[in-house]
Amino acid sequence: MPFPPSKEAIVSLYRSLLREAKRLPHAYLRQFYYLRAQDEFRRLASTDRGGMQVRKFHRISKELSRLRRANDSVLADFNHILDMAYGRKGPLRYILMKPFLSDPTVxxxxxxxxxxxxxxxxxxxxxxxxxxxxxxxxxxxxxxxxxxxxxxxxxxxxxxxxxxxxxxxxxxxxxxxxxxxxxxxxxxxKKTYPPLELTALSAEDSPSLALRRGFVLQKMNLLQEVRALASSSSNKPPAPRRQREVFNTDLAASGATSLSFSHTLHLGPTRFMRRRYKQLLGRIPIITRRPSTTQDEVSLTYDISLDPLAIHPSDQRPERCWADVDAVDCAWLAFDEAMTKKTEKL
Incomplete structure (x- = not known):
């Protein structure tokens, strides 16, 4: 049986996890993993020393490795970080789905x-x-x-x-x-994605309905934040990769630590970040409550849609648009046709 981790190892792992969470690009992601790290290490400290504590320690170590790979722009790990933080998987997903599983009024x-x-x-x-x-x-x-x-x-x-x-x-x-x-x-x-909030066509009905059904993220405006991150907030194009590398090299030469890919957003929104959040929008359904003339809430209907910026897995790759032929292209085509005829005569 492996030995349980020492107190120094637990504290070191906790500090490393907070350090990696600080590198995350979005304030909500950093806050989510701060709170998650605190809960994880409270449960780890309250566990009796034994095999269960060893397994929890190894699981948190794997989560730390995944955070490091996500900060190094590894695609699968960064998608996992987004899914955990926005309730596409993990404990938060069950909390978001719980109001839809039952209705106390029925x-x-x-x-x-x-x-x-x-x-x-x-x-x-x-x-x-x-x-x-x-x-x-x-x-x-x-x-x-x-x-x-x-x-x-x-x-x-x-x-x-x-x-x-x-x-x-x-x-x-x-x-x-x-x-x-x-x-x-x-x-x-369990194979259904929960929405982040309930949208009602009547602004007066949305707060009361959300409060009565227990939608915990109704007033946090997370969907609007994801939309802002998925779209370009400025007309300035993203900084090239070499420019970001030179920026990190200058920071290292000045004694500062090198920034990760997500902390150079002030140089321009990166294509990697925008596309990841667009794919996240493809996993966040928007549920809209239709107005009804009847008083029976059971007969209400709901519309399910996606944000216009969303990239859904079922979306087909658009056809490639070719540019129109200009005068220069016509001259080259005529020259190629003339050379082909000349070669055939020889």
């Missing part, structure tokens, strides 16, 4: 097994049904309609008394039906 569906209190089938809220029916909010691209959610595709035909399988093989076990429905529900919402 009563539970009737039990499948009357004598069992926990045999209620899962309830699909209107927001969750809209998210699971849109390809913009699905990780795999597979969408499900209202009919498929009411009767999951994994449910055997024996559960339907009107089917031939029911008459031949007999009815399906009710306990098995409960398990299949809940397994499908849990497996599919």
């Amino acid at each position: 009563p539970l569906p009737p039990r499948i097994i009357p004598m069992m209190p926990k045999s209620h089938p899962p309830h699909y809220t209107p927001e969750l049904s809209a998210l699971m029916g849109s390809p913009f909010a699905r990780m795999t691209g597979k969408t499900y309609s209202e009919k498929e959610l009411h009767r999951p595709p994994t449910l055997p035909l024996r559960s339907d008394p009107r089917s031939d399988d029911y008459r031949i093989f007999g009815p399906l076990s009710k306990r098995r039906e409960v398990n299949i429905r809940w397994r499908f529900f849990c497996g599919q919402w």
Whole structure:
């Protein structure tokens, strides 16, 4: 059994993690990983010395290595940092999805097994049904309609008394039906991206609805910050790579530490950063609540869309646009045609 880490090793790892978090390009990313590092090391310090503490120490060490690679502009690791900070994966993702999994104002569906209190089938809220029916909010691209959610595709035909399988093989076990429905529900919402906030067409209804349903990031305006980072904030083009290298070399010669790729944003927004945040927008669905004339909130409908700057994985590469032929190009084409005819005569 490996020896547990010493107190000096834990403190050194904590300082290294804070040092790497300080190099992150965005204030929200730095704040997120500051708080995450504090929570991780509180749990590490409260764990009894043993195998569990060793495993937590190694897991945090791997997170530190991933932060270093992200600051060195490694594509996969920087996308992982963005997904963790904006709730595309990790604990924050469950916190963002939790308000969509249930609605306290709607009563539970009737039990499948009357004598069992926990045999209620899962309830699909209107927001969750809209998210699971849109390809913009699905990780795999597979969408499900209202009919498929009411009767999951994994449910055997024996559960339907009107089917031939029911008459031949007999009815399906009710306990098995409960398990299949809940397994499908849990497996599919985990493959769905949660939105960062709920957008209502009525400005008066949005705060009350968000407060009642428990959307924790409703007032942080994170979506607007991502849009600003995805778009060029100035007309100045990005600084060339050699100019950034010379800038870092001058800093090192003056005694300062070399800046990472993300800390040279004052030289101009880099293409790497803009494209990463555009791809992040492709993983953030925007859910908009339609106004309704009825008083029943269950009948409300929701629209799922993406930001215009978003790059979705299903987007096709646009066709290459060729420039128009000018007079110089026509002269060269005529000269090439004349030389070809001359060669053929010889």
